[in-house]
Structure formats: structure tokens, C-alpha cells
Amino acid sequence: MEKIHIHVLSDSIGETAELLAKAASIQFKPQLIGEIHRYPFISENYQIDNIIKNASEHKNLIIYTLVKSESREYLANEAAKKNIPAIDALGPIIKELSQLSGLEPKREIGLNRKMDDEYFEKVQAVEFAVKYDDGKDPRGILKADIVLLGISRTSKTPLSMYLAYRNYKVANIPLVPEVEAPKELFEISSKKIIGLTNDPQTLNTIRLERLKELGLKSYSTYANMDRILTELDFAHEIFAKLRCPVINVSTKAIEETASIITSIISKNIHK
Template sequence: MAKGLEEGFTIIAPKDDHPVVYIVSDSIGETAELVAKAAVSQFNGGNVEIRRVPYVNDPQDIVDIVDEAQGQNCIIAFTLVLPELREVLVREADKHNIPTVDIMGPFLDALTLITAAPPKLEPGLVRKLDEEYFRKVEAIEFAVKYDDGKDPRGIQRADLVILGVSRTSKTPLSMYLAHKRIKAANVPLVPEVAPPQEIFSLSSHKVIGLTIKPQQLNVIRTERLKTLGLTSNADYASHERILKELDYAESIMKRVGCPVIDVTNKAVEETASKVLEIYYRGERYR
């Protein structure tokens, strides 16, 4: 019996000599099974048994499947993106007069005509795209939940932790990284507030420090105060306060031992590129 034949197939009221639809796929076979069920429903079920055979990627598996199917009242429906596997299945089925239904092949051929590009011929791409989408959504939700040090529990769960004083673009950077499917938590560094102890137990490549030139930070904070309707001479934007915060942040980053990126006059995309380079280099060699 072919590998996987005992797993994941749905049985609908089988009886002696009942019709059988084999679903053969190089991925999980959900697409072909949905098509088969839709067709079967047009016959009020028709006592049809649907057998799903997933993750078929070896020609010998196909030979085994056809050998089992021969002599039964059956058809074989398949979603195989590799042409060589499709050819083997059709050839073996023809030997035993078993009808086949190629669900994927004709569509791939038609799309090739209108896109003027060859298909990737990579099994399971739809599922991979779905997984990437949900990972991105999860990372975005993570960035929102653990923004600005709201919950230190996120530090241990994060792929990356961003440190920096106020207005060094920690939040935009975290959101940008989330769209790259990286869960980033960010922690503001304020002299009057002790940083969460969790940051000192992380691998250094999982923590990134952000710094900025005092003059630019003064401009940014002054503009921020204006948008809030506050006077620009508040302590928040004073030169002395900014230097105190930057010195404090530098001392924390040295304790952590993390890389530090100067974000002065840098777009978020440029900073993110450097962050990703550091992160993936660390993942590769850890």
C-alpha cells in the first residue's frame, strides 16, 4: 500500500463495488478533495468513497497507488505540479484502464500561455503563502501588543527586541519588521525607569540598540511637542535632558552587549535593512 494511503481520507457510505475516487497530491490534497466532493454532491453522494493520498513525490508511490486501485470501480484525480509525476500517473493508470482527472495541469498550461512565464512547479505553494500571511499577521499583532514596553513578558517571546530613547523610531521599525514576519518588541530607555531584567538574559544578536545625534533628536522632539500643543521649551526636548537620556541608553546597551545602530537621518527602511542583516547573521551562526 502506498505511503499515506491510510491517513486523511474521507469515507462516504461505502458498499460492495462502490465507486472510489482516489485523490493523489504532492501536497496535502485539499484542493482536489474539495473538487471531488463538489462533483460527488451532484450525485447525492452516490455512495462514493474518497481516498486522499497526500505528499506523493516518488514515481514508485504512484505505481503502488495504481496497483492498489486496479480492479476497483474507481477514478484517480490528482494535483501534481511536476510534469514527470503526472506523466507516470497517467501512463500507469492507462495500463489498467483507470480514468484520470488532472485538476492542476490544464490550468498551469493555460496560465503559461497568458503570463508568458513558466510555473515554479513547487508543491504546496498555496499552503506556504497562507502560512506566510498568517505569520505576518501574527507578527503585526505581536508588535502592537508589546509596543513601548507595555508588557515585559513579550521580551522572551520576541524574535528581536529594540532598545532606544523616545523618538528613535522604535515603533515604526517594529511594525516594518513585522511585515517581514519578525516578532519585534521594543523597550524605551528612560533614566528614571529601570529596564526590564529580561533584556540582559537574551542573546546579543536578538537585541538591537538605536541611537541618534542629539541635534536631530532635539528637532524631532520639539516638533512632537508642537503637535501635542505643548511649549517647545519643555524638559523633554531640552539639550541637557536629551544628552542625559542618550548617555543612559548607551550604558544599558553596553551592559546588554548588543549592536547599536545610529538612526540619524535614516529612513525606517534603511534601519530595518541593517537590523535584518544583523539578525539573520546571528541566526546563521548561533
């Protein structure tokens, strides 16, 4: 039996149509399917003509994901002339979505690549948050979109990760009375800095729980109320010097605090 060759055409990279071709091919015996030929970035009719010519010489199937209506129609017509089956992989889905929504599709080439770019930006933002978490490297302050400051247990790390998933590069810096605040904080615009604080009693409760988790004594200085008040006073002195906005996280979910932060940053950017 002559093997069936599959020709995948796209005005973008063509990964979607190729994955569909492979998913369908695997349902048949390997000896039935020949090669899957991928032709990316199809934008001109002469490219389609060349592929049709090659495909007409053997038993072939064409699968395409072309956004432009003219290209889709041209390919369908030319394939029909040569009796080559051609499947529009996206057309029926786009048509149904358009009918259900009452909206017209964008018909923009390369939107998948834009989505991929956004994904990689998100990965980079997460890697950034991990690298510059908890003041590991103060140089991150100079590179960050957002810098979070606060004493221990003010949600700095979870907020950094949440904001990273929204494509913000975030560095967070712990404030400790015995340690001088990084000089880099005073080298950037305060519009990028957000101070985080918490209620003393809430901090006491959270820190006591943390000590239990670690198997440490509850009378540790870490959860001592006087110590907590000292840390809070120190943090607010730094916030005042930097003239940065301050958010009390005691009654707020991570999502709510993150929304406030992004709102502040967005307004600051456009000032």
C-alpha cells in the same frame, strides 16, 4: 437536465482547484451544477482509479492540481478512456512560466502549505510586536528574536512592525532615565539586542512636531535639548553595559535600518 458534478483532485489540500471550480460554476445557473467533490492528498494511482470510477457514473468534470508528472499523465489517460473531461489547472501555467524563465519547476508537493505556514508565522510576529511594543510587558524580551532599545523617537515601533513583516518577533523597550532598565535585558544574549539612537537636533525637531500634533506647548520638557542630551547619555550607558551594537537612525530610512539590523542578527546567529 442532469446536473454536472465537479471532482477536484490534488496532491496537496486542493483549495486552489476548488476555488477555480467555484469561480467557474457561479457563471451558470445553480440548477446546472451539482456538488463539488474535493479529494486532497492524492498520491497513488489506485486513488485516481476510484475517483474515475465514481465520476464515470454521471455527467462529470475533473479539475486537478497534481505536481507529479506521472500522476498527471495517469489521470489524463484514465479520464480519456472513460470520456470524462479533465482539466489540468496548473500545468499550462507552469509550462509557460518554465518556458519564459528557462527554468524547470521544483515539482515539490505541498509548497502552498509552506506558503500558508509562512503567512501565519508573519501574523504571529505582528501580534508579538504589538503585544510587546513600547515595553508593555518586559517578559517579551525573553521570547523575542530581536530586542530594540532606545529613547523616545528613535523609530522603535515602526522598526518593530517592519521586522515583524519579515517574520521576526520583536520587542522594543523605551529607555527613560527615571526608570530602571528591565532586568530581563541582562538575562539574554546581547547578540539579540540592538540599541537605537538619534542626533540631538533631529530629536528636538521631531519632538517639537510631535508636541504640535498633540496640541501641547513647545516648551515642554519632552523637547528640551538638555533633557534630550540626558536621555541620550542614559541610553548610551545602558548600551555600553549590554555591549550591544548601536545604530544611529537620524539619516536612515526604516528599510535601511531594518536591513542593518537583520544583517547584524544573522551574523550573530552564525558566530
